[in-house]
Amino acid sequence: MSSRSGPQSGQTALLFLPGDSLLHRANPLTSLIFMLWMISAAAVLPTIGTTILIVAGVALSFAMGVGPRVTKRLVITMLPLLVALLVVHGFLVSRPDFIPLVGPLTYSPTGLEYAAQVVTRIGAMLTASLIFVTTTHPGDILKSLDQRGVSPGVSYLIASPLLLIEPFSERAKAIRDAQRARGLDLTSTFKARFKALPALLIPLITLALSDLDHRASILNSRAFRAQKHRTVIDAPPDDRFQVWLRRVLIVLAIAQLGIPLLWR
Amino acid sequence: MALIKVEDLFFRYPQAKAPVLDGLSVAFEQGERVAILAPNAAGKTTLARWLAGLYPDGGLVAERGHVSMDGKPWPQWSAAERAAAVQFVGQVPSQQLTGCAFTVYEEIAFGPCNLALPEGEVRARVEQALAVCNLKHLAKRDPFTLSGGEQQRLSIAAALAMQPRVLILDEPTSNLDPESRDDFIAQLDALPAGLTVIVFEVALRPSLGLARRFMLLDEGRIVVDGTPETVLAHPRCIETLGMTAVARAAFEIREAGRWPEGLALPLTLAVAEQSFREAARA
Numbered sequence: 094m095s096s097r098s099g100p101q102s103g104q105t106a107l108l109f110l111p112g113d114s115l116l117h118r119a120n121p122l123t124s125l126i127f128m129l130w131m132i133s134a135a136a137v138l139p140t141i142g143t144t145i146l147i148v149a150g151v152a153l154s155f156a157m158g159v160g161p162r163v164t165k166r167l168v169i170t171m172l173p174l175l176v177a178l179l180v181v182h183g184f185l186v187s188r189p190d191f192i193p194l195v196g197p198l199t200y201s202p203t204g205l206e207y208a209a210q211v212v213t214r215i216g217a218m219l220t221a222s223l224i225f226v227t228t229t230h231p232g233d234i235l236k237s238l239d240q241r242g243v244s245p246g247v248s249y250l251i252a253s254p255l256l257l258i259e260p261f262s263e264r265a266k267a268i269r270d271a272q273r274a275r276g277l278d279l280t281s282t283f284k285a286r287f288k289a290l291p292a293l294l295i296p297l298i299t300l301a302l303s304d305l306d307h308r309a310s311i312l313n314s315r316a317f318r319a320q321k322h323r324t325v326i327d328a329p330p331d332d333r334f335q336v337w338l339r340r341v342l343i344v345l346a347i348a349q350l351g352i353p354l355l356w357r
Numbered sequence: 358m359a360l361i362k363v364e365d366l367f368f369r370y371p372q373a374k375a376p377v378l379d380g381l382s383v384a385f386e387q388g389e390r391v392a393i394l395a396p397n398a399a400g401k402t403t404l405a406r407w408l409a410g411l412y413p414d415g416g417l418v419a420e421r422g423h424v425s426m427d428g429k430p431w432p433q434w435s436a437a438e439r440a441a442a443v444q445f446v447g448q449v450p451s452q453q454l455t456g457c458a459f460t461v462y463e464e465i466a467f468g469p470c471n472l473a474l475p476e477g478e479v480r481a482r483v484e485q486a487l488a489v490c491n492l493k494h495l496a497k498r499d500p501f502t503l504s505g506g507e508q509q510r511l512s513i514a515a516a517l518a519m520q521p522r523v524l525i526l527d528e529p530t531s532n533l534d535p536e537s538r539d540d541f542i543a544q545l546d547a548l549p550a551g552l553t554v555i556v557f558e559v560a561l562r563p564s565l566g567l568a569r570r571f572m573l574l575d576e577g578r579i580v581v582d583g584t585p586e587t588v589l590a591h592p593r594c595i596e597t598l599g600m601t602a603v604a605r606a607a608f609e610i611r612e613a614g615r616w617p618e619g620l621a622l623p624l625t626l627a628v629a630e631q632s633f634r635e636a637a638r639a
């Protein structure tokens with residue numbers, strides 16, 4: 094057990110792709126703050142800037158060996174949004190600068206511009222998040238929070254959604270199978286499926302609540318929060334350079350957000 | 358002084374008519390290996406939770422009596438003290454996981470890490486628990502993707518890594534196949550002699566491998582308490598839990614009138630050979 098949890102575990106890692114790139118080797122906090130810096134830049138840059146950010150982000154993802162996965166997720170999420178916003182703001186919402194296109198169709202350049210701005214902004218933020226989650230294992234984030242002395246209660250609260258996805262989807266599958274075996278119709282029309290929803294959700298929620306009870310008792314018996322700090326094993330490495338890099342990125346992020354506000 | 362002492366415990370679940378524990382008294386000494394046998398719904402899980410200090414809890418309180426460890430009743434222990442003193446492993450494997458670990462290794466390390474032990478100590482404990490429970494090859498797996506039997510071994514490994522003084526196991530071998538069961542029992546048997554182990558079982562064979570002291574829980578009380586031979590030969594035990602295969606064979610021979618008067622029925626293969634020889638000679 095010499096290496097970190099990253100490349101080892103399976104399902105719960107979600108979008109994480111094992112690798113050995115610069116971002117894979119970086120301390121999770123550095124990656125996290127890099128992501129926040131990119132998001133803050135995306136929040137304030139004009140359309141041309143956010144577009145460059147997306148292109149640079151995608152290029153970076155390829156350099157880090159996670160390009161295909163990042164690009165695929167980005168396109169799947171952004172394409173419908175792009176089409177919808179272009180249609181709504183370019184052609185449907187009535188604006189003073191409508192220009193005839195063909196036949197009865199008119200379009201608005203400012204509407205298109207607005208749509209492009211929103212889409213590239215969201216796209217750049219999404220790119221930043223995707224680069225982060227594909228190169229950082231959730232277990233390592235947890236460890237670096239532990240290592241920073243963040244109280245165990247808080248760091249596990251942050252990580253619990255990631256940790257509990259696997260047992261939850263297993264449970265949901267089991268409930269679905271059990272209900273189906275008792276004749277619940279899940280295959281035919283959309284309406285039938287919609288009607289089946291409570292039958293699936295109610296047991297899932299009830300079980301989740303009873304699970305909380307069990308889990309609280311298990312955590313107690315494993316001395317969770319008995320001490321102020323926990324021991325961290327296989328802690329992700331950190332160094333002075335990264336510490337300084339993080340400070341610079343934080344200052345930059347705050348400045349980026351603050352300066353345009355002061356300008357106005 | 359007894360290590361864990363139950364005094365006249367009378368307990369019923371809210372709204373239930375009959376009590377589950379009806380004036381039960383029993384004491385356990387340090388280092389004892391005890392098997393408490395009872396059929397389904399006799400109150401094994403309930404008694405186990407009382408012994409482990411998980412009850413009283415909220416509305417679940419005793420009408421009479423209490424359970425103490427080292428002479429101090431459980432409610433006076435803090436959660437951290439109790440975690441170091443006793444570990445309880447419940448019956449449903451998936452409910453024994455913390456949900457705070459991405460790998461089997463981390464799941465076992467979780468408790469020792471919470472105790473803020475030095476890293477080397479944590480690793481030593483995890484390695485030992487992995488070996489005892491035969492989990493080395495699964496160390497990197499996600500706990501929630503393990504099979505039932507693997508999860509059961511994991512929950513016991515996680516309890517062992519806390520290095521408690523008392524280990525309470527509720528049907529620990531119910532999900533194990535016969536071979537893993539025998540392996541597992543042998544490993545448990547090899548644990549430090551100072552560790553007190555109390556198992557609750559419906560199956561006779563695994564209990565025989567582990568415990569020197571047997572008890573039968575019936576109608577809310579311990580009705581027999583003694584050696585495996587006395588408890589397993591008790592009519593009530595035979596009626597509710599049956600016999601081991603070897604004992605059954607000897608029993609049939611006795612029913613047919615060909616078992617020597619005064620010769621005890623053998624319980625395990627180890628003693629059976631001798632007994633059957635004697636029976637054949639007679």
Ligand SMILES: Nc1ncnc2c1ncn2[C@@H]1O[C@H](COP(=O)(O)OP(=O)(O)OP(=O)(O)O)[C@@H](O)[C@H]1O
Binds near residue numbers: 397
């Ligand atoms: N939370 C509860 N509320 C009400 N009744 C309960 C509760 N838990 C258990 N019981 C009842 O108490 C009795 C003893 O239950 P317990 O779980 O202790 O039995 P057990 O010996 O462990 O059975 P099994 O071998 O099936 O695990 C049963 O009749 C059960 O229905």
Ligand SMILES: [Mg+2]
Binds near residue numbers: 401402403448527
């Ligand atoms: Mg039970």
